[in-house]
Amino acid sequence: MFFVDTIELSGLGNRSYLAGGARTAVAVDPPRDIDQVLAAAARRGVRISHVVETHLHNDYVSGGLELARISGAVYLVPAAAHVSFERTAVHDGDTVEIDAGLTLRALATPGHTPHHTSYILEDSGMAVAVFTGGSLLIGTVGRPDLVEPRLTKQLARAQHASVHRLAAELADDTTVLPTHGFGSFCSSAQAAGTATTIGREKEVNDALVRDVDTFVADLLAGLEDIPAYYAHMGPVNAAGPAPVDLTPPALADAEDIAARLAAGEWVVDLRSRVAFAEGHLAGSYNFDADGQFATYLAWLVPWGKPVTLLAGSPEQLAAAQRELTRVGIDRPAAAAVGGPASWIREGEEPASFRRATFADLADRRASGDVVVLDVRRDSERADGHVEGSVHIPIHTLHRRLDEVPAGEVWVHCAGGMRAAIAASLLDAAGREVVAVDDGFRSAEEAGLTECGSHGDGGPTA
Structure with a gap:
């Protein structure tokens, strides 16, 4: 028997996976905050023997390198991905044993990136699921324009071929488990549902129902702006991300917050848009922590500019800090918890709209x-x-x-x-x-x- 656990990363619009058998498991495209992957393995009572990346990610900082170090797992990265750290290079057709009778087979699926690789999970030689990363998604495919503008059309055509290869090599009842497509801007469109199979995709996915020229023309016509912070994610992942630091940031009082605003830093209020409109610190920006705040904050803020977080509760602050580490904003410059009354200097009034x-x-x-x-x-x-x-x-x-x-x-x-x-x-x-x-x-x-x-x-x- 085997299992596949899904780790939802709704703030990123992504999913990571833990799959295995009775004793050992593989982690697929893990997030920066690896503690939740370790917790999932602990709940299953398994050891993580392998960590795999489908590609070098452009939308988040991977936790793969650190997870492999902590767990002692073999770190599998596509061979054609240029990285600066030790890993086990994966080539098309490579197979590794995950648990008794449970294997993972690599399948080259370029398109989202030139080196993109999918992984087929086989139980006693039978394909039961495929981890498709940014290749075949639910009702769509991953974007081909995140690597190099001159490669976009070529990668779009490769994406079409890769999806057809998956459909040809796998049975219709094979479960498709993508990383992107649940709100991620790495997807060329948003997922039409939460689960799918190869057979279902043959019926509805443009890459499988349209000829290559029509597919490529429509795909390229529908591409929109790339989030600015994506330019920093690939290089970080190629260099080898540093371990995440989730210790609480320094606390700021009203005078310190005012000084940070005066210095041109970004002061970000994480409370709901309703609460912010009713009363807030003048000059602060509202990124509601209940939405895709980290994606939009990382997109808008000038990269490297210090960010101070204002939260309604310690729990909201901790959750927001965790989200931000996933997109490379590692340490808030400072933080404060409570409400406008404690963030505004004596004699000043909250702003509202x-x-x-x-x-x-x-x-x-x-x-x-x-x-x-x-x-x-x-x-x-x-x-x-x-x-x-x-x-x-x-x-x-x-x-x-x-x-x-x-x-x-x-x-x-x-x-x-x-x-x-x-x-x-x-x-x-x-x-x-x-x-x-x-x-x-x-x-x-x-x-x-x-x-x-x-x-x-x-x-x-």
């Missing part, structure tokens, strides 16, 4: 001109947008604040989370802002949209 709905926006427009700012991605806007709105995607807004027209700014996204980040950036810059905390479907119901339709609503954040 309004939250509203699209119906409120329709009413406000009827009484006078306002600036409507859309911070969604290009593809979302193409499906429908508020008439007369200004479009500046959230990941570019901090560099383009001077492009926002004068006046009261009503900022929206698809569901409220990105609008809250944008509203905090505008508020910190001294603009009068209203955060539209509403689903974009309501914009059409309020008679605000033009061009296209809301479709399925797109991303809800």
Whole structure:
């Protein structure tokens, strides 16, 4: 008998896996914070004998090197991946024994990266699952444009061939276990479901139902901006990440926080967007810890700039610190816990701004001109947008604040989370802002949209 445990990394939109038998197991694409992988192995009562990487990751810092060191496991990395540390190089067709009767077979699947490798889990010689990393995902494939622009078209064609190789070599009932596709920007589209098989993908995946030329043209046409922090993840993983440090950061009082703001550091409030709008430290930014805050913070913050975290509780702070280590923001400069009353110097008042709905926006427009700012991605806007709105995607807004027209700014996204980040950036810059905390479907119901339709609503954040 064998098992496969899934380790959800919802903040990254990824999954890692622990698979094994009665005594030993393999960890696949482990996260930076390896303690949860070790805990999963302890619950199963197994030893981690192997750690494998499907590729050098562009969206997070791997814990593979440290996990192998701590556990004494063999560290398997694709042979063509250029790394600066000792590992066991994996070639196409290599097989390793994980437990009695349980083996892992490497299958070269270039496309997401040139060296990408999938791993087929075989029980008594029968393929039961395949760890596909950033190759075959649920209903889609991994992006081919994260390595080198000149290689993108070539890798897109390789992605098509690799997916067809997987489909040809594996039975229809083989479980497909990807790393990306659950919100990760490494995916060319978001997963349509949470589980799949080779047979299911043959029916629905564009890479398997379209010819290569059509597939490549559509894939390349749909690619959007790459998160800025991705440029730092690959080099870190190739060099060999340092062990994670989750010890609590230094605590800051109101005077220290004010000094950090004055020095140009980023002070990030992790509380909910509702709490932030009601009252916050002027100049701070709101990245709600309950969303994909680490991805967006790492995307927006100038790389290497000190970050001070403001949290509602010690638990929220610890969870946020853990998320940030996964994207290479290893140590907060400082932190504070509580609320605005303890973060603001004596004699100062909290800042605040309004939250509203699209119906409120329709009413406000009827009484006078306002600036409507859309911070969604290009593809979302193409499906429908508020008439007369200004479009500046959230990941570019901090560099383009001077492009926002004068006046009261009503900022929206698809569901409220990105609008809250944008509203905090505008508020910190001294603009009068209203955060539209509403689903974009309501914009059409309020008679605000033009061009296209809301479709399925797109991303809800």
